[in-house]
Amino acid sequence: MIREVAELKIKPGEEEAFVAAVAEAVPHFRAARGCKSMRLERVVEAPEIFRLIVIWETLENHMVDFRESDGFQAWRGLVGGFFAEPPKVDHSEVALVGFE
Amino acid sequence: MIREVAELKIKPGEEEAFVAAVAEAVPHFRAARGCKSMRLERVVEAPEIFRLIVIWETLENHMVDFRESDGFQAWRGLVGGFFAEPPKVDHSEVALVGFE
Numbered sequence: 001m002i003r004e005v006a007e008l009k010i011k012p013g014e015e016e017a018f019v020a021a022v023a024e025a026v027p028h029f030r031a032a033r034g035c036k037s038m039r040l041e042r043v044v045e046a047p048e049i050f051r052l053i054v055i056w057e058t059l060e061n062h063m064v065d066f067r068e069s070d071g072f073q074a075w076r077g078l079v080g081g082f083f084a085e086p087p088k089v090d091h092s093e094v095a096l097v098g099f100e
Numbered sequence: 101m102i103r104e105v106a107e108l109k110i111k112p113g114e115e116e117a118f119v120a121a122v123a124e125a126v127p128h129f130r131a132a133r134g135c136k137s138m139r140l141e142r143v144v145e146a147p148e149i150f151r152l153i154v155i156w157e158t159l160e161n162h163m164v165d166f167r168e169s170d171g172f173q174a175w176r177g178l179v180g181g182f183f184a185e186p187p188k189v190d191h192s193e194v195a196l197v198g199f200e
Contacts, residue, residue, distance in 0.1 A: 003141060019195050026198040038198035041103060044159065044191040051192060059144065091144040092151060095119050098126040098138035 001036065002059050006052040007088040008079075015047070018082040022052070025078045028071035029054060034061025048084070059091060101136065102159050106152040107188040108179075115147070118182040122152070125178045128171035129154060134161025148184070159191060 010018045022040050029038040034057035043049040056062045066072050110118045122140050129138040134157035143149040156162045166172050 002144070022196055022198070030199055037200045039194060039200070040196040040198070041192035042195040044102070044193060046190070050195060090146070092141035093144060094139060095142040095150060096122055096140040098122070098140070099130055100137040100139070 001094070002056045002062065003092045003094075004052070004054040004056060004062050005090055005092065006054075008050045008052060008082075009084040010048055010050060010082050011084045012048065014082050015042075015050075018050070018079060021078045021082065025075045028074050032061070032069065032071050033065045034058055035066070062091070101194070102156045102162065103192045103194075104152070104154040104156060104162050105190055105192065106154075108150045108152060108182075109184040110148055110150060110182050111184045112148065114182050115142075115150075118150070118179060121178045121182065125175045128174050132161070132169065132171050133165045134158055135166070162191070 008018075019040065026038065029035050036055040036057065038052070038054045041051040041053060043051070054062070056066075108118075119140065126138065129135050136155040136157065138152070138154045141151045141153060143151070154162070156166075
């Protein structure tokens with residue numbers, strides 16, 4: 001499993017419309033190959049910063065299958081206009097589960 | 101619920117010992133007031149970067165209860181020597197659950 005974290009800085013005053021646009025984009029993630037879950041977090045100390053957290057089966061499911069799909073174009077079409085700067089995207093893997 | 105994300109850059113070559121020290125520190129999180137889960141992630145694109153992700157019932161459970169506890173001192177005693185630079189810590193809240 002691969003955790004995509006996309007840090008998204010949103011234009012001032014557009015946060016609510018951005019969250020609504022993300023909600024509209026959910027079906028594109030649900031339909032994506034290897035996409036297991038998708039969630040949006042908002043940073044307490046910097047409320048203009050959101051983090052899109054997507055769990056993929058493999059890195060390729062995100063970087064190849066999704067990035068080259070119509071779903072990715074639709075996602076960017078819905079939310080790209082809200083970005084105050086280019087998204088910062090990386091991936092992580094579990095190193096240790098302490099407890100859940 | 102509050103998600104603490106602590107980004108930890110680890111000294112080169114000490115990653116394995118760091119993960120073992122985090123494992124040793126798990127009981128201090130398990131015993132902490134309001135601590136719901138604790139996990140360590142490692143960044144694929146920058147494997148010297150780890151993210152400690154801790155779910156707390158409230159911000160105060162982390163910033164007051166834990167930070168002022170013996171458990172925090174024990175945690176820092178176990179892992180502080182592995183940090184290549186000071187941790188970057190913030191908190192986030194769920195803005196939208198797409199699907200799980």
